[in-house]
Amino acid sequence: MDMVDLRSDTVTRPTPQMRSAMAEAVVGDDVYGEDPTVNALEDRVAAMLGHEAGLFVPSGSLGNQLGVRLLVPPGAELLCDQLAHVVRAELGGHGVLGGITTRTWAAPRGKLDPDVVMAMAAPDAGPYLVSTAAIAVEDTHNFGGGTVQDIADMRRLRSFADETGIALHLDGARLWNSHAVTGVELDAIGGLFETVTVCLSKGLGAPVGSVLVSSADRIARARVWRKRYGAGMRQVGILAAGGMYALDHHLDGLVADHDRARRLAAGIAEVRPDVVDPGEVETNIVVLDLAGGPTAAELASGARDRGVAVSILGPHTARLVTHRDVDDGDIDRAIDTLVSLLSR
Numbered sequence: 001m002d003m004v005d006l007r008s009d010t011v012t013r014p015t016p017q018m019r020s021a022m023a024e025a026v027v028g029d030d031v032y033g034e035d036p037t038v039n040a041l042e043d044r045v046a047a048m049l050g051h052e053a054g055l056f057v058p059s060g061s062l063g064n065q066l067g068v069r070l071l072v073p074p075g076a077e078l079l080c081d082q083l084a085h086v087v088r089a090e091l092g093g094h095g096v097l098g099g100i101t102t103r104t105w106a107a108p109r110g111k112l113d114p115d116v117v118m119a120m121a122a123p124d125a126g127p128y129l130v131s132t133a134a135i136a137v138e139d140t141h142n143f144g145g146g147t148v149q150d151i152a153d154m155r156r157l158r159s160f161a162d163e164t165g166i167a168l169h170l171d172g173a174r175l176w177n178s179h180a181v182t183g184v185e186l187d188a189i190g191g192l193f194e195t196v197t198v199c200l201s202k203g204l205g206a207p208v209g210s211v212l213v214s215s216a217d218r219i220a221r222a223r224v225w226r227k228r229y230g231a232g233m234r235q236v237g238i239l240a241a242g243g244m245y246a247l248d249h250h251l252d253g254l255v256a257d258h259d260r261a262r263r264l265a266a267g268i269a270e271v272r273p274d275v276v277d278p279g280e281v282e283t284n285i286v287v288l289d290l291a292g293g294p295t296a297a298e299l300a301s302g303a304r305d306r307g308v309a310v311s312i313l314g315p316h317t318a319r320l321v322t323h324r325d326v327d328d329g330d331i332d333r334a335i336d337t338l339v340s341l342l343s344r
């Protein structure tokens with residue numbers, strides 16, 4: 001039985017066409033800046049996001065790590081929400097390797113509320129307290145349930161940043177999904193932030209790769225740090241070609257992923273409206289609140305036995321993510337399986 005794998009949109013496999021684009025990529029030594037495919041991808045993504053320069057990195061976590069490092073000196077703080085990937089799922093890398101501290105705000109469903117953030121920011125708190133150097137925003141918000149940030153809220157944060165000198169980082173791992181929903185231009189969002197990370201390896205279906213964008217000067221410094229972290233790569237245009245192919249061919253497919261996520265949530269809500277509100281599903285992520293049972297581990301194990309894989313986010317929280325490698329039939333199977341497990 002084929003597994004319907006809803007754990008994450010990172011599980012997608014490159015298509016034969018993507019593989020052939022990768023096989024044919026023109027490559028060079030990227031540490032010398034000589035890989036034409038990497039250079040083209042970096043330039044393309046930077047332009048799409050309204051920035052001067054880009055840096056190809058192996059993961060979203062490294063993109064965030066470098067982006068934040070450029071903005072927050074050791075001993076200063078990054079503000080982000082309690083569910084942010086940078087603080088929950090990057091294994092303390094920003095503190096361990098960047099020497100920074102974080103302070104978090106509560107954000108129901110990961111939604112940015114600029115008033116809350118502005119009230120806690122402390123741009124010049126020294127010498128006894130930690131000063132805020134940067135604020136991180138996540139769009140779409142993963143653990144918040146694929147929620148989309150409001151451009152008006154991000155603009156208000158930008159004005160505040162301009163007034164206070166605090167910098168802004170955007171974890172845009174799934175910014176493509178946000179754009180697919182709102183139609184707000186990517187450069188209109190990206191241009192509000194000093195540094196932006198986007199991932200090619202999630203809904204876009206490339207096997208590896210993220211891009212950090214910023215000013216040319218900051219990206220030159222990030223290039224040094226990337227090498228220092230051991231992530232200077234050589235003929236990596238083979239991977240960048242997968243990203244190029246994804247940008248050419250896979251952006252449009254995100255809308256279908258979102259429709260399937262809503263249908264999945266609606267199917268579950270028919271029997272268990274306490275578990276998910278389909279009206280809250282904005283993109284490709286469905287978070288299940290299992291406070292009324294079963295536990296997330298019980299659901300995940302029962303579903304796996306029946307050929308459906310889901311993620312456990314907490315004792316009573318599970319996550320389902322739609323992506324290019326699940327079709328309508330897979331969603332029907334997932335609904336049947338989850339409904340039967342949740343109806344008991």
Ligand SMILES: Cc1ncc(COP(=O)(O)O)c(C=O)c1O
Nearest residue numbers: 059060061062085138142171173
């Ligand atoms: C919002 C967000 N940011 C960053 C990352 C990190 O990406 P990677 O797994 O490539 O390190 C993820 C991964 O799922 C994510 O969901």
